[in-house]
Amino acid sequence: MFWAAAKEGRLVVEGCSSCGAESFPPRGMCRSCRGRTMVPVEITSHGHVYSLTVNYQRWLPDLEVPYAIVLVEFRDHPGVRVVGRLRGCPPEEAAIGMTVDIGFEPGPGDYAIPSFVALLARGDDPPRPPREGIARGDDPPRPPREGMAGGPDGI
Numbered sequence: 001m002f003w004a005a006a007k008e009g010r011l012v013v014e015g016c017s018s019c020g021a022e023s024f025p026p027r028g029m030c031r032s033c034r035g036r037t038m039v040p041v042e043i044t045s046h047g048h049v050y051s052l053t054v055n056y057q058r059w060l061p062d063l064e065v066p067y068a069i070v071l072v073e074f075r076d077h078p079g080v081r082v083v084g085r086l087r088g089c090p091p092e093e094a095a096i097g098m099t100v101d102i103g104f105e106p107g108p109g110d111y112a113i114p115s116f117v118a119l120l121a122r123g124d125d126p127p128r129p130p131r132e133g134i135a136r137g138d139d140p141p142r143p144p145r146e147g148m149a150g151g152p153d154g155i
């Protein structure tokens, strides 16, 4: 259930159909009432960093170090905490309480593993101007390249 949803970029946790408690990772049993009727609950809201650690160890050859591993909680989903790599900001800027968006990235094998994208830095940073893609056209026009003039086969 979890991995199938993850492949589609959805974060799904377990909700208890008896008492409503939600838990992650899925274990097939409610942690509060021990009911066994669990239904998938998709998390669509932003999360907040509950705790974090910065990893300097290169576990995987493709993974740039250092990077921050965050434990994220969700306001609308008490009891659910999901761990994943933090992207979108330098690891030293990762902070408790920062807002993160849910993202996934390719993991070992064919799996997508949860990771998080930083939305806001520590709060009092000035908002960054939106990136306008091509609007950076203020470069002065380049002088013509001199090496090209007067080539051997000029007309």
Ligand SMILES: [Zn+2]
Binding pocket: 016, 017, 018, 019, 020, 021, 030, 031, 032, 033, 034, 035
């Ligand atoms: Zn329950």
